[in-house]
Amino acid sequence: MNTVEQWKAEKHPLEMIELVEEFAEEGLSFDEIEEREGDGVWERMKWTGMYTHGVQRGYIMMRTKVPGGYLTPEQAEVVGEVASEYARAPEEFGGAEQNELWGDAYLDITTRQDVQKHWIEIEDVPEIWDRYDEVGLTTIGGCGDGARNVLGCPAAGLSDHECFDAQPVVDAVSDFFEGNREYGNLPRKFKMTITGCTEDCSQSQINDIGLTPAKKEIEGEWQYGFHVKVGGGLSDGPRMASPLDVFIPPQDAVEFCRAVAQTFKELGDRHNRGVCRMRYLVEQVGPEKYEEAIRDRASVDFPTSGQDLTEGYRGDHTGVHDQKEDGLKYVGFNVITGRMGGDEFAAAARAAREYGTEDASVRLATDQNFLITHVPEENVEDLLAEDFAQEYKPDPGPFERGAVGCTGSEFCNYGIIETKKRVKRWARELEERIDTPDDLEVVRMHMSGCSASCAQPQIADIGFRGETVQVDGDGRSDIPDDADRGDYEDLVEGMDFGLGGALGTDNEFLDWVESAVPAHAVVPALEQLFAAFADERHEGERFYAWCRRVDNDRLRTIMQRADANVAGGVAHGD
Numbered sequence: 001m002n003t004v005e006q007w008k009a010e011k012h013p014l015e016m017i018e019l020v021e022e023f024a025e026e027g028l029s030f031d032e033i034e035e036r037e038g039d040g041v042w043e044r045m046k047w048t049g050m051y052t053h054g055v056q057r058g059y060i061m062m063r064t065k066v067p068g069g070y071l072t073p074e075q076a077e078v079v080g081e082v083a084s085e086y087a088r089a090p091e092e093f094g095g096a097e098q099n100e101l102w103g104d105a106y107l108d109i110t111t112r113q114d115v116q117k118h119w120i121e122i123e124d125v126p127e128i129w130d131r132y133d134e135v136g137l138t139t140i141g142g143c144g145d146g147a148r149n150v151l152g153c154p155a156a157g158l159s160d161h162e163c164f165d166a167q168p169v170v171d172a173v174s175d176f177f178e179g180n181r182e183y184g185n186l187p188r189k190f191k192m193t194i195t196g197c198t199e200d201c202s203q204s205q206i207n208d209i210g211l212t213p214a215k216k217e218i219e220g221e222w223q224y225g226f227h228v229k230v231g232g233g234l235s236d237g238p239r240m241a242s243p244l245d246v247f248i249p250p251q252d253a254v255e256f257c258r259a260v261a262q263t264f265k266e267l268g269d270r271h272n273r274g275v276c277r278m279r280y281l282v283e284q285v286g287p288e289k290y291e292e293a294i295r296d297r298a299s300v301d302f303p304t305s306g307q308d309l310t311e312g313y314r315g316d317h318t319g320v321h322d323q324k325e326d327g328l329k330y331v332g333f334n335v336i337t338g339r340m341g342g343d344e345f346a347a348a349a350r351a352a353r354e355y356g357t358e359d360a361s362v363r364l365a366t367d368q369n370f371l372i373t374h375v376p377e378e379n380v381e382d383l384l385a386e387d388f389a390q391e392y393k394p395d396p397g398p399f400e401r402g403a404v405g406c407t408g409s410e411f412c413n414y415g416i417i418e419t420k421k422r423v424k425r426w427a428r429e430l431e432e433r434i435d436t437p438d439d440l441e442v443v444r445m446h447m448s449g450c451s452a453s454c455a456q457p458q459i460a461d462i463g464f465r466g467e468t469v470q471v472d473g474d475g476r477s478d479i480p481d482d483a484d485r486g487d488y489e490d491l492v493e494g495m496d497f498g499l500g501g502a503l504g505t506d507n508e509f510l511d512w513v514e515s516a517v518p519a520h521a522v523v524p525a526l527e528q529l530f531a532a533f534a535d536e537r538h539e540g541e542r543f544y545a546w547c548r549r550v551d552n553d554r555l556r557t558i559m560q561r562a563d564a565n566v567a568g569g570v571a572h573g574d
Contacts, residue, residue, distance in 0.1 A: 002273045004145075005187075007040025013047035013144055014184045020048055024123045030058055033122075047146065047184065049139025050125070053118070054413040056093055060120040061411055062128070063142035067174035068152030068167050068194075069113035069364035075135045076349035076362035079115055082131060083107040083342025086124050087117040099410075101421050102339055108420075109338035111404065111456055112149050112191070113364040114142060117342075118411050138178065146184045147177035147261065151193035151202040154363035154371050158323045158330050159197060163213040163309050164224050166196035169253045176254045183261045187268030188276035191233070192257060194226070199314035203366055205240050205503050206232040206459065208278045209260055216247045216306025225249045227308050230260065230290060231282025234453035238509050239279040242287035244294075247303040259298035267293065313504030315444060316367040318401055319394050320380060323373070328357070329380050330373040333392040336424045337405035338368030344388045348372065351386050355379040368404055399434070402442040403427040404456065408449035408466070415449030417466035417493040422519065423447050429523060434530045443543055444502075447495070458509040459501045461544040462526070469494030469516045469569035494518045494569050497525070499555060500547035510544075513552050514559060516569040524562035532558045 001009065023033055030052075033041055042052050053059045064079060071079070084105045089098040096104040108116040120128070132138060141147060150170050157165040173194060177183055183190075193202040194211040204210025211226035226248040232241030248256050267285075269276045282290050295302065317332040333348070348370065352360045356374045363371040370392075375383055383389065403426075406412070408419030427445065436443065446460035457463025471490050497517045501510030517525065533546050547555065559566050 001270050004040075004043055004273060005270045007043050008145070008185050010038075010040060011044060012181060012185065013044040014179065014181055016044045016048050017140065020045065020050075020122065021126050024126050027123060046143035047141065049142030050120070051143060051413070053411050054409065054415065056119075056411070058121070059118070060122065060125075061407070062117045062120045062125070062139055063110075064115040064117075064132070064137060064139055065142045065149040065174070066113050066115060066137075066364050067150045068156060068170040069154045069366075070152070070156070070167060071349075071362045071364070072135070073349045073353040073356075073360055073362060075137055076352070077346050078131055078135050078137065079107065080342045080344070080346025080349060082128055083117050084346065086121075086128060087119050087342060089119045099421070101424060102341065105342045106339055107342050107345055108407065109335060109340075109364050109368045109370060111366050111368060111454065113151055113154070113366060114149050115364070116407070140179055141177065141184075144184075145186050145188050145190075147174075147190045147192065150174045151191075151207070151366060153195045153197040153199075153202055154365040155201075155317055155321075155330065156196065158373055159321070160324055161199050161314075162195075162197040163215070164196040164250075166194050166211075166213075166250070169211075169250050170194045172254050173257050176258065177261070183258070183265065186261065186265050187270050188273070188278070190261060190264065190278065194253065196224075198309055198311040200310050200312070200504070201314040201317070201366065203503060204229050204232070204310075205507055206234055206238075206456070207241065208233065208264075209257060210241050211248065211253060213309040214247060214306050215309060216303060218303065223249060225306070226253060227305055227310075228256070230287065231279040233277055233279040234456055234458050235277075236451055237275070237280065238453070238458050239283060240507060240509075242282060243305075244287060244291045245304050246291065247306045252300045252302065255298060255300050256294070256302065259294045262297045263290065263293045313502070313507070315442065315503075316369060316401065317365055317371055318369060318396065327377050329375045329377055330371050331375060331380065331383060331394055332365070332369055332371045333389065333394055334396040334401055335369050335392050336400055336403045336427055337420045339420055339424075340388075340392060344391070347386065347388050351383055351388070355383040397431040398436050398440055398443045399427045399430040399445060402444035402461065404444070404446040404460070406448045406452075406454035412449060414452055415466065416468055417449050417495065417519070419447045419449045419455070419466070426523060430526060433523070433527060435534070436530065437534065437537065439540065440543065457498060457501070459503050459507075460510065461499070461501065461542070461547070463498035463501055463510050464495040464522070465498075467494050467496060467516050467571045468492075469518050469571060471518050471565060471569045492518050492520075492569075495522070497522065497559070499529075500544045502542075502544045506545070508548065510547075511552055513555050514567060516571040517567075518565055518569050521562065521564035521566045524564040525559040525566045528558050528561045529555070
């Protein structure tokens with residue numbers, strides 16, 4: 001077994017829930033915790049929904065699970081208040097000035113409909129958990145090798161694009177796996193998405209399990225249920241999920257997901273952690289054999305597939321939209337990179353309660369944005385006049401609307417480059433510098449600080465993954481691999497530059513067109529690309545489609561017209 005598996009075998013990671021409370025009660029430092037629990041303690045702590053910070057020792061990132069992205073206004077207000085009170089940087093790390101764009105006490109909405117908070121101290125965790133318990137929230141299972149937050153359509157129950165409301169199924173599956181010791185130690189993280197919507201905004205094509213709407217005639221009657229895809233994922237070795245010949249009645253969805261998890265638990269690789277994700281197993285044995293293995297382990301005899309009802313892919317819910325009920329609207333607010341102040345999120349929760357009906361909710365979306373639902377039409381104008389709505393406006397430009405960024409090197413152990421501030425600045429700069437066609441509503445620009453793909457760059461029009469780039473005149477000199485960037489003027493932050501990704505009926509991962517582009521050269525390169533796009537675009541053509549139609553050599557040539565060192569870098573260590 002690999003080292004992580006050995007740590008998990010020594011002590012079941014879910015035992016960390018009680019241990020974290022002990023650490024807090026006894027006031028233990030990180031050094032004292034490590035001395036008591038050994039090398040695997042921080043890995044096992046992930047099962048409680050927490051990671052240690054990359055460079056700020058003594059502090060933690062806490063991840064709150066939000067199944068299907070659904071929050072009541074009361075829950076959302078608690079999330080915002082906890083961020084305001086506890087997610088504060090100490091003076092030694094800059095205090096209220098530690099981030100020039102967001103200040104302090106902010107939260108991050110993630111691409112998995114979670115909420116992340118930084119600067120959390122272990123001594124405060126039990127109190128946060130108590131406040132969460134009061135409103136039905138949890139961090140347990142937010143990280144680690146188990147079932148992660150279950151995705152769903154953020155407009156579930158609201159949109160006329162759905163065949164049925166799948167949020168109850170999302171909740172049932174989430175409840176089954178939460179704290180479930182039997183499935184709390186899988187070979188690797190396990191990601192599920194469940195939707196009854198025809199537009200698949202919850203991204204079934206890139207998850208370990210993707211349940212999407214279908215119908216089938218059974219014993220003379222048409223029934224709604226799900227079709228399924230398995231084995232999707234990004235990071236290194238990206239793979240689009242494979243469809244299985246299965247129809248799943250909603251009441252059997254929990255059992256199906258359990259059987260898939262059981263199969264993965266028994267057959268998944270626990271040796272080479274680099275290829276432990278379920279997609280590698282599906283690729284190895286093939287979808288048909290994997291389906292057989294699932295059926296062998298299920299207590300239900302699932303019918304074969306019926307009529308698929310998915311029609312395409314919707315990337316966001318930004319804007320003001322009609323709900324099914326006459327006179328009600330839901331409003332999608334644009335949060336560039338998902339980061340906003342805890343006080344702002346709490347204000348949005350209070351606004352949902354003030355301007356919405358008793359059914360109002362706050363929904364988190366996979367594009368790092370949020371929705372406020374059940375707003376009577378006559379209240380929309382007042383809602384949009386709120387202070388938070390001026391910053392997180394529902395009518396952004398195309399670059400702002402499509403901007404997604406991971407945590408990056410600011411806090412993440414794996415991040416190579418800074419992402420959040422860079423994406424926000426670039427999105428707004430590109431709005432000013434580039435005139436896009438009037439009918440181009442969104443340009444999806446996703447930036448990951450490393451190759452782990454938390455920002456999902458492979459499915460974006462424009463994708464970036466972080467690199468440390470050497471830009472001296474000789475390309476590769478005698479700079480050692482472990483060099484500190486600060487010691488060398490020619491070692492800068494940069495990124496691999498990809499074009500042409502999308503999900504949906506024309507799904508395709510992007511091509512990494514240029515590698516090791518210095519960060520300062522990216523915006524000039526994009527200016528050149530969009531100038532060519534404007535000249536050559538077919539009517540109604542999206543940017544990703546144009547990038548696919550133009551060969552990569554020519555895309556590189558276009559980028560290199562920029563008055564910047566687009567192609568002059570070399571990935572440090574290559």
